[in-house]
Amino acid sequence: MVYNDMALKGVKFSEEHKNKLRLSKLGGIGNSKGKHWKLSEEAKQKISERQTGSKRSKETKLKISLASKGKKKSKEHKNSLRLATLKRIKEEGFGFQKGHKSYLTEDSRKKISDANKGDKAYNWIIDRSLKSYPVNWTNTLKRSIRERDRYTCQLCSKQQEEKIFDIHHIDYNKNNCNPNNLITLCRSCHMKTNGSRNKWVEYFTNKKYL
Numbered sequence: 001m002v003y004n005d006m007a008l009k010g011v012k013f014s015e016e017h018k019n020k021l022r023l024s025k026l027g028g029i030g031n032s033k034g035k036h037w038k039l040s041e042e043a044k045q046k047i048s049e050r051q052t053g054s055k056r057s058k059e060t061k062l063k064i065s066l067a068s069k070g071k072k073k074s075k076e077h078k079n080s081l082r083l084a085t086l087k088r089i090k091e092e093g094f095g096f097q098k099g100h101k102s103y104l105t106e107d108s109r110k111k112i113s114d115a116n117k118g119d120k121a122y123n124w125i126i127d128r129s130l131k132s133y134p135v136n137w138t139n140t141l142k143r144s145i146r147e148r149d150r151y152t153c154q155l156c157s158k159q160q161e162e163k164i165f166d167i168h169h170i171d172y173n174k175n176n177c178n179p180n181n182l183i184t185l186c187r188s189c190h191m192k193t194n195g196s197r198n199k200w201v202e203y204f205t206n207k208k209y210l
Contacts, residue, residue, distance in 0.1 A: 136177050142167045149184035154207065158186050166190040170204045172197055183207075 013021070039047070056064070073081075145167050151160040168185045169176060183204055185193070193200045 132174075134175050134177060137174070141177060141179075141182075145179060145182045146184050148179070152184065153186040153189050154183050154204070155185055155189040155192070158189075160184075160186075163187065168193060168204075171201060 146160065146165060151165065152158070153160075153165060163186075165184050165186050168183050168190055170181050170183055173181070
């Protein structure tokens with residue numbers, strides 16, 4: 001039986017029927033048992049060529065996310081995704097995340113570093129960043145603060161070993177080198193204090209030395 005466009009107008013197809021029509025156009029094979037469909041190699045190639053270089057809209061990404069929510073991937077599927085990601089890293093040189101660690105290529109790290117240097121940094125403050133330290137900011141002063149704090153980071157309690165700990169200005173004023181305004185921090189904890197400065201000022205102002 002032949003249907004024309006007028007005859008089909010207003011007709012609603014089931015999802016199963018839509019899949020059959022889609023697969024017939026792509027060259028797919030299979031049936032609806034268990035709602036599993038198999039695609040021929042030719043069909044896979046057509047889909048791959050069609051999607052290469054295309055960008056999904058936010059709406060499409062949201063639909064895919066909602067459709068995938070709650071579904072569990074098989075070990076084979078997870079492994080195929082992992083291999084595809086590794087292939088892209090090798091070919092395109094981009095990074096991926098595993099747990100809480102980020103694995104980046106050297107090229108990607110350099111690009112990120114260059115994009116966040118100097119006035120490109122998110123916490124760049126021109127007056128503060130360009131100001132030099134006063135004459136009384138000496139190695140002797142810094143060593144005395146470390147000794148006072150027993151060579152212990154006043155945030156994480158780590159003991160100084162090979163790497164010398166930093167001396168942090170509690171009020172972020174480089175000219176205020178009063179010992180009461182200085183505190184010992186390891187490099188990692190010192191980096192943390194670059195953000196949420198008001199919070200850290202209050203924290204270290206009320207803190208007792210370890």
